[in-house]
Amino acid sequence: MTLFPATPAEIARTTPQELVVSGTWTAYGIGQIEAQLKALSAPSGSTLVIDASRIEAFDSVGAWIMEKLRRRLGEESVGIEIQQLRPEFAKLLAVVGQEFILQADTARPDPSWRDNVGRGTVAAFEQGMALLGFIGECTLAFGKCLADPKSFRWRTVLYNIRIAGFDAMPIVGLLSFLLGIVVAYQGADQLRQYGANIFVADLVGLSMLREFAPLITAIIVAGRSGSAYAAQIGTMAVTEEIDAMRTIGIAPLELLVLPKIIAMLIALPLLTVFADVLGVFGGMLMARAQLAVSYVEFLDRFVKTVSVTAYLIGLGKAPVFAAIIVTVGCFQGFRTHGGPDSVGRQTTRSVVQSIFLVIVADALFSVAFSALDL
Amino acid sequence: MASPASPDNSVIEIRQLTTRFGEHVVHAGLDLVVRRAEILALVGGSGSGKSTLLREIILLQQPESGSIKVLGVDLENISDAAALALRQRWGVMFQSGGLFGSLTIKENIGLPLREHTGLSNALIDEISDWKLAMTGLEPQVGAQYPAELSGGMMKRASLARALALDPELLFLDEPTAGLDPESADEIDQLISKLRALFNLSIVIITHDLDLLWQVSDRVAVLADGKVQGLGSMAELARIDLPAVRKFFDGPRGRAAQPQMADQAHQQTGMT
Numbered sequence: 341m342t343l344f345p346a347t348p349a350e351i352a353r354t355t356p357q358e359l360v361v362s363g364t365w366t367a368y369g370i371g372q373i374e375a376q377l378k379a380l381s382a383p384s385g386s387t388l389v390i391d392a393s394r395i396e397a398f399d400s401v402g403a404w405i406m407e408k409l410r411r412r413l414g415e416e417s418v419g420i421e422i423q424q425l426r427p428e429f430a431k432l433l434a435v436v437g438q439e440f441i442l443q444a445d446t447a448r449p450d451p452s453w454r455d456n457v458g459r460g461t462v463a464a465f466e467q468g469m470a471l472l473g474f475i476g477e478c479t480l481a482f483g484k485c486l487a488d489p490k491s492f493r494w495r496t497v498l499y500n501i502r503i504a505g506f507d508a509m510p511i512v513g514l515l516s517f518l519l520g521i522v523v524a525y526q527g528a529d530q531l532r533q534y535g536a537n538i539f540v541a542d543l544v545g546l547s548m549l550r551e552f553a554p555l556i557t558a559i560i561v562a563g564r565s566g567s568a569y570a571a572q573i574g575t576m577a578v579t580e581e582i583d584a585m586r587t588i589g590i591a592p593l594e595l596l597v598l599p600k601i602i603a604m605l606i607a608l609p610l611l612t613v614f615a616d617v618l619g620v621f622g623g624m625l626m627a628r629a630q631l632a633v634s635y636v637e638f639l640d641r642f643v644k645t646v647s648v649t650a651y652l653i654g655l656g657k658a659p660v661f662a663a664i665i666v667t668v669g670c671f672q673g674f675r676t677h678g679g680p681d682s683v684g685r686q687t688t689r690s691v692v693q694s695i696f697l698v699i700v701a702d703a704l705f706s707v708a709f710s711a712l713d714l
Numbered sequence: 715m716a717s718p719a720s721p722d723n724s725v726i727e728i729r730q731l732t733t734r735f736g737e738h739v740v741h742a743g744l745d746l747v748v749r750r751a752e753i754l755a756l757v758g759g760s761g762s763g764k765s766t767l768l769r770e771i772i773l774l775q776q777p778e779s780g781s782i783k784v785l786g787v788d789l790e791n792i793s794d795a796a797a798l799a800l801r802q803r804w805g806v807m808f809q810s811g812g813l814f815g816s817l818t819i820k821e822n823i824g825l826p827l828r829e830h831t832g833l834s835n836a837l838i839d840e841i842s843d844w845k846l847a848m849t850g851l852e853p854q855v856g857a858q859y860p861a862e863l864s865g866g867m868m869k870r871a872s873l874a875r876a877l878a879l880d881p882e883l884l885f886l887d888e889p890t891a892g893l894d895p896e897s898a899d900e901i902d903q904l905i906s907k908l909r910a911l912f913n914l915s916i917v918i919i920t921h922d923l924d925l926l927w928q929v930s931d932r933v934a935v936l937a938d939g940k941v942q943g944l945g946s947m948a949e950l951a952r953i954d955l956p957a958v959r960k961f962f963d964g965p966r967g968r969a970a971q972p973q974m975a976d977q978a979h980q981q982t983g984m985t
Contacts, residue, residue, distance in 0.1 A: 367879055371832030399880035404841055435911055442840065678861035681815040
């Protein structure tokens with residue numbers, strides 16, 4: 341049972357007025373003669389006799405091609421007479437003859453680059469407005485829950501703290517530990533040249549506490565929890581669970597978004613502190629191995645130079661990052677509509693956008709802090 | 715239609731089929747023969763193993779024991795090449811369409827042709843348009859994506875894709891489930907028309923009593939892992955088995971029966 345038949349379709353022009361067709365006129369066998377048929381012509385006013393007695397198989401593709409040939413030559417006023425086509429094949433050909441229509445090209449034309457830029461801008465603007473709207477709705481819901489804290493779902497908050505915070509500790513700890521090692525290792529060479537080995541404590545302490553720990557934590561959590569929020573809410577939107585929730589009289593924002601925001605506002609700063617500790621610990625290990633700075637010396641110097649301000653600045657960014665991650669993740673989840681494949685698309689979007697916004701926010705913080713001389 | 719089931723004119727032969735999910739026995743020595751050019755309907759309650767049977771016939775699942783022969787090919791230990799060749803000889807319309815969300819409807823329909831034949835893109839587009847029109851969809855639907863279609867349109871588009879390679883055998887999983895009566899009627903007519911046109915053998919899984927009365931030649935009632943009753947609806951209506959009676963004696967069964975039974979008798983009288 342081969343895919344391509346032993347006898348592919350063939351045509352032979354025995355005399356100018358006669359065409360002998362043979363072989364397998366099916367989707368598999370007819371590919372080779374498609375071009376040949378297109379080039380076929382006859383003087384107008386004549387009649388072309390097609391001897392079809394040797395056609396072995398005939399499917400709708402074969403019938404379509406035959407009918408197309410007949411129509412094309414008919415337009416050039418060439419008569420076609422198909423002879424000795426088997427009756428079951430002739431029946432198929434007759435049906436094709438009735439239903440034959442060449443559709444005008446219904447494909448949407450490829451848009452020009454101007455179109456794309458325009459549409460992209462409108463979409464971005466529309467999304468920005470929708471995000472603002474979403475933030476507004478969340479704020480309203482938050483206000484409502486402040487007015488009536490008893491009705492708030494604290495259990496869900498605890499559950500979310502566990503999922504987004506506690507369960508993320510191993511990966512956050514490991515990565516910030518490695519980051520501490522990398523920072524100390526990269527700095528070690530330069531510091532040794534100046535004999536300024538002890539400054540490794542300044543380097544690791546300030547960079548981890550102010551920048552790296554909050555940022556790496558936020559990025560990991562955006563990839564880990566932000567995507568999960570988008571996927572969870574997106575799936576619920578596709579399966580009409582969100583609509584069901586509204587119908588039953590549960591506000592989706594109160595159940596799905598607020599607990600996540602509050603949980604993340606608590607969990608992300610705690611994770612950042614954890615990352616601070618492990619990052620500095622990594623740097624400390626490296627300082628001893630590469631620069632012969634003992635733990636005691638390192639910590640002594642660390643306490644002297646790294647101010648509480650540096651620690652608080654780093655920690656202060658965490659709630660902002662938390663708000664960004666949850667808002668973007670949930671927002672993209674709620675924007676899911678259509679089929680299941682849009683869940684994947686929205687999830688990707690949520691991760692890209694939340695990481696982007698986290699880094700933008702971090703840059704803005706840097707500018708603001710330097711303006712404030714902090 | 716009343717010819718005996720000899721091996722020559724059967725398209726599917728199932729012998730002593732057994733399927734088990736853990737402790738749960740789905741099929742216990744099931745036998746079934748589908749004849750060439752007939753429309754066979756598989757019916758049975760939820761969990762009676764209809765869908766599992768279909769999945770085993772179309773090579774998506776392996777039975778525990780027993781033999782299945784489709785179009786003369788034994789599915790046990792089938793080689794990859796033979797499986798590929800066999801898969802091109804049948805078309806399957808899945809319950810929820812199974813259309814690829816990232817392709818337009820026209821691309822979905824043309825996909826089997828593009829994948830397996832050497833036809834030019836222009837020709838594939840023409841054929842896809844025709845198959846789309848054949849299933850009663852408007853031409854502009856071709857440029858849309860599956861997510862933009864209603865349930866009935868999805869089913870039609872899925873049917874158009876199943877027909878792309880002119881299959882000898884067509885499997886329809888719940889072709890009318892979730893459709894409004896008018897769309898369901900149109901699907902009924904479409905199935906009859908396709909059978910007449912391509913000499914198709916069709917296996918339908920359905921609960922739709924109207925479809926059973928109007929379209930099917932024979933109906934196989936599945937229960938307790940076996941085929942409990944097999945015959946035309948008119949014949950089954952006279953069988954006195956509990957699994958079969960359930961279908962006819964419920965309020966829906968009675969509602970569909972009286973006016974349809976007359977038509978069915980007339981049709982059998984004519985053939």
